[in-house]
Amino acid sequence: MAKNIASDEWAKTGAGPSAYVFDAYGTLFDVHAAVRRHAEAIGQDAQAFSDLWRVKQLEYTWVTSLMGQYRDFSLLTEDALDFCLARFPAVDRDLKADLLEAYSKLDCFAEVPDVLSRLRASGAKIAILSNGTTAMLQEAVAAAGIGHLVDDIFSVDALRIYKTAPAAYALVTSTYRIAAPDIAFQSSNRWDIAGAKAFGFNCHWINRSGAPEEYIDLPPDMVFSSLAGLVEA
Template sequence: MSLQTLKAEPRIIFFDVIETVFSLAPLGDKLTELNLPAGTDRLFFAQLLRDAFALSASGVFQPFPDIAKGTLAVLLHSLGREADETTLKEILGIFSQLPAHQDVKPALERAKNSECQAVLLTNGSRANTEKLVRDNGIEHLVDDIVSVEDFSIWKPQPELYRLAALKYSCAPANALLVAAHAWDVHGAIQAGFHGIWIQRHESFYHPLMGSPDGQVTSLVDAVDLGVQLLQ
């Protein structure tokens, strides 16, 4: 995929990837299949982010797959389960099989019909995100993908969002992030972006995070509002 020719003053809607665009439901299904306690999927993902943020805050960058593997091994041991390579590979492989939420395709079609570009901005790897996009048949609707691996900086550090916008010569004021995580929206707002929070797993926006320009329950509504904000 390559970004379409941009106007002198590009408008870009950045989309978070995991949970915002692609559902984590298969992760829960896999952990249930392995007879792990209910809620282990949410605990695993929360601890994965915790470990990533801790490394990032201390000035250390590690890619998503490596952090996920380490966090999962620690969690499995704490649950009294073996963290052998076969089990780790079986669980972590789910991240390459995530389905897009039902509102993703119509939302990206709306973006395609606007003057805004649609760019995925992920803490995950570029290779895995490209696979998810292809497997879900939305590659013709995604203009580009930016991974934190490109800059060795994890979201939600504000510098990451600014660098992502700079890649396309886009002023932060002409950029917007749509995300299902308040911490992600907060980081984008701190970087000068507009921000829209979409309700996915969480049903309440964290009161200490930067106030989003909108709170929605549909990605289509997020794009419609985003296009208005970037006019």
């Protein structure tokens, strides 16, 4: 396991999670909701369009980080959308503004409010750790009506490097002064779980799509089909 660069000085308590930290896009918020709202206008390629938008968005985060460069997540989201519009020329380019607006106000998954409320009642901190900018995340949280259930929002924009860089996960440990194993991290993205596991978090993979296992040297601690598994286990 990779050395935890931020929390070695804080002793593990072993008393259960002191904080529940959630990835945002795909975990709390449905990344396909934006295209779904305009599926009729996009046409028969709507799902393929949405899938590619997500793939290119993530690809751009990794490529820019590996180059030692940075463009914030809102810009990369727009760049990825431009690529999709070029890849699917039958889709009306005038939809671009509507799609970006819809992406800023994604639907949260149905179980999210109840799960966050029940976990928060345990006394644990509830936080978001995301590649999204602070402004994007604040808008998404407000639109979903879950602001009262989230204690803190951590954005990699402060670092100008994307997950899975260890420094991204260290934003949480350095702020909370909690050892990594005492933090429960939830993500629907298997690559994100791998990065968080390498950092030392207690990881729950929210495998909504039934995807096959990968990164087998960095396994999640538990796998759930939705966030409801956190309160049903």
